[in-house]
Amino acid sequence: MKQTANTASAQRKPLWTKAFVTTSLANLLLFFSFQMLIPTIPAYLSQLGGDEVQIGLVIGIFTISSLLTRPFAGRALDSLGRKHVLLVGLTICTLTIAGYSFLAAAALILAARFVHGIGWGLSTTSLGTVIADIIPPERRGEGMGYYGLSNTLAMASGPLTGLWVMQTYSFHTVLIVSTGLALLSVLCSLFIRYERPQFRAAEQAVQRFTDRLWERTALLPSALLLLTAICYGGIVTFITLYGQEAGIPNVGLFFLCNASMVLIVRPLTGVLFDRKGPAWVLVPGAIFTCTGLWLLSYAHSNASLAGAALCYGIGFGSLQPALQAWTIARAAPYRRGAANGTFFSANDLGIGLGAMLLGGIAHAIGSYAVMYRLSTGLIVLFLVVYGCSFWLHAQKLSRARASGQKPR
Incomplete structure (x- = not known):
């Protein structure tokens, strides 16, 4: 009986691997960068003279573009590889956040939000897929629970941090901090190493267009x-x-x-x-x-x-x-x-x-x-x-x- 228990324990794969920690940290940095902008971009847009409709579109346009991107992101992850899609998405997020500093018109900020949503859709779908590959199947619930804590920490402290930086310094300082966090997320993603699942060509040959998305x-x-x-x-x-x-x-x-x-x-x-x-x-x-x-x-x-x-x-x-x-x-x-x-x-x-x-x-x-x-x-x-x-x-x-x- 004791030998059986020891065998089961030996077969239980570790959860807190370097790849798991690195991916979770990349997710935390990305979400913290994003959450800092949620309360501050609408306030900045109002300072530029944006009306209520434009302020509402700040959230709506971002959501629409990320929603439209996710099905294609999922297909690309399965056909092109996880790392490539992840790096493209994180790079788009980083460059877009940095670009907000050079935009002084409400219409330009709304256009940038649409591009930012594309990067967000690519990045978050990629990170969710990478972590699913890394977590041992028998510990999937536990692993997803710990991974989700990175989102929760960012949601709890990101908006408050963004507002504090904006009120103490300026919105452009918020963008500098947010860009730095997004860039750190890119750097973390470069160090994600794990044994990726290998798929046969026949498995990836999805016939129907809807099933591809x-x-x-x-x-x-x-x-x-x-x-x-x-x-x-x-x-x-x-x-x-x-x-x-x-x-x-x-x-x-x-x-x-x-x-x-x-x-x-x-x-x-x-x-x-x-x-x-x-x-x-x-x-x-x-x-x-x-x-x-x-x-x-x-x-x-x-x-x-x-x-x-x-x-x-x-x-x-x-x-x-x-x-x-x-x-x-x-x-x-x-x-x-x-x-x-x-x-x-x-x-x-x-x-x-x-x-x-x-x-x-x-x-x-x-x-x-x-x-x-x-x-x-x-x-x-x-x-x-x-x-x-x-x-x-x-x-x-x-x-x-x-x-x-x-x-x-």
């Missing part, structure tokens, strides 16, 4: 991610206005508490995913997310806002890495690029739809609180869709066993 096995987890991203889009877009409506003075507390809880739960739920499977993470995660949204809709103080954020953080911190790990597990190794492109496209689309659809609902009913309450229906739909897919998969396995076939 989208991965069918990724559609279910991506659809579930879409539902959660719509809710998140409603939070990041309207939480400040909701704070004014509810009389909450410091809505930034929501993001701080949410990020803190995400940092705690992601490594834990990743291990649970590896040991028990996706259902043990997705179902509780959806319940916590739904509860957090419901509590948020009734928050009228910093204490109640913090409680809602902690609850939402447990759900949000559980769902995203579990869905990404599930996406990679369902896809063939030679289709990981397309799978990641499909997955991240759903995230971009969901955040954009959340801003538009939930904003329309809030305008129609005249209440952000009711809007958040109604958005819990999307998480209920999440549970229904996943429950149906789980039941259908169980039925398929049952029929396979009854006919003597090997379950897949």
Whole structure:
């Protein structure tokens, strides 16, 4: 018995390899660079005389270009190689951020945002695919959980850092720091070394055009991610206005508490995913997310806002890495690029739809609180869709066993 345990331990591949750390660090630097610009570019555009429509387009144009890029990025990753696409994407991001310093017209900044979105779509899809190649399959949930912490750290501190640098120095100083971080991400990517999966030409010969851009096995987890991203889009877009409506003075507390809880739960739920499977993470995660949204809709103080954020953080911190790990597990190794492109496209689309659809609902009913309450229906739909897919998969396995076939 002891010998068996020792054998299993010996077969357990290490997670914290040089390639894993380097890729996670490159992702952290890229996301920190990006998050510094989220609150500062709109403020700078306003200083240049940009109106509300142009300020809104700063986010919209970036999202559209990254969304359009991801399917082609996924195809390129599977056919041209991971490193080449990654370096091209990171280089575009670095040069575009540096170029903002020389643009003094709103129209030029909007054009640069479109190019920046292309680089962002290439870079993030590439990093997600590279890390999926590096993480041992038996530790995929745990690895994705730790890798996702780099995003969380950047989301928690990047915007605050960007605002502080802009208020203390200038927007151009923000661009210098952001460009430096993006350049460091490029340098880190040069040192990523790992044994890349080798694919046969027959495996990569995808016949249908749609399959070249989208991965069918990724559609279910991506659809579930879409539902959660719509809710998140409603939070990041309207939480400040909701704070004014509810009389909450410091809505930034929501993001701080949410990020803190995400940092705690992601490594834990990743291990649970590896040991028990996706259902043990997705179902509780959806319940916590739904509860957090419901509590948020009734928050009228910093204490109640913090409680809602902690609850939402447990759900949000559980769902995203579990869905990404599930996406990679369902896809063939030679289709990981397309799978990641499909997955991240759903995230971009969901955040954009959340801003538009939930904003329309809030305008129609005249209440952000009711809007958040109604958005819990999307998480209920999440549970229904996943429950149906789980039941259908169980039925398929049952029929396979009854006919003597090997379950897949």
